[in-house]
Amino acid sequence: MFCSKCGASNSDEAKFCESCGNQLKQVQPQTDNLNSNGNGTVPSAPNQVANPSAPSIIVNVSNNQQNQGVGAALGGLVNPAVLPGPKSRETAGLLCLFLGVFGAHDFYIGKSISGIIKLLCTLTGVGATITCIWAMIDAFIIAFGSNPTDNWGRPLIGDATFTKILIFVPIILFALLIGIIIAYCNSL
Secondary structure, three states: OEOOOOOOEOOOOOOEOOOOOOEOOOOOOOEEEOOOOOOOEEEOOOOOOOOOOOOOOOOOOOOOOOOOOHHHHOOOOOOHHHOOOOOEHHHHHHHHHHHHHHOHHHHHOOOHHHHHHHHHHHHHOOOHHHHHHHHHHHHHHHHHOOOOEOOOOOEOEOOHHHHHHHHHHHHHHHHHHHHHHHHHHHHO
């Protein structure tokens, strides 16, 4: 299936574009009965596969059909016009690595409740160890998760391999620095 926004090829099971995060619509030519005797039929939507740049127009012929836009997919609670753009996997990983105990990556991907919980636990000092472990788990999920998502269920965009490098090279360098400091202190 091809994305109507960026034209990237995606798997048939994908609900969102793996490149840009755009919601994918699988549109097949359909016909709706226009009159009661069944004589006239008209396609209900343009064929998006043949012409990805064609606008997707869904016409409700009967009153019992529902609009299947982003707002409907999210339970009708979110206005699709105010949804933020797709979030970067690399940015979320770096925020998690350096400011994860304060919940910065959670605020970035829209998970404000868990971000507030991490921030409060860290600032009170009581749960600083817990939030440190929690942030490490989040870093592993962002780097190694098959399809980490933001608060709206859209996958984070970006290269998973590059995210792994971004997250684990600083960890390895920090471990080497600690080893050098320990070796230097032992030599005194």
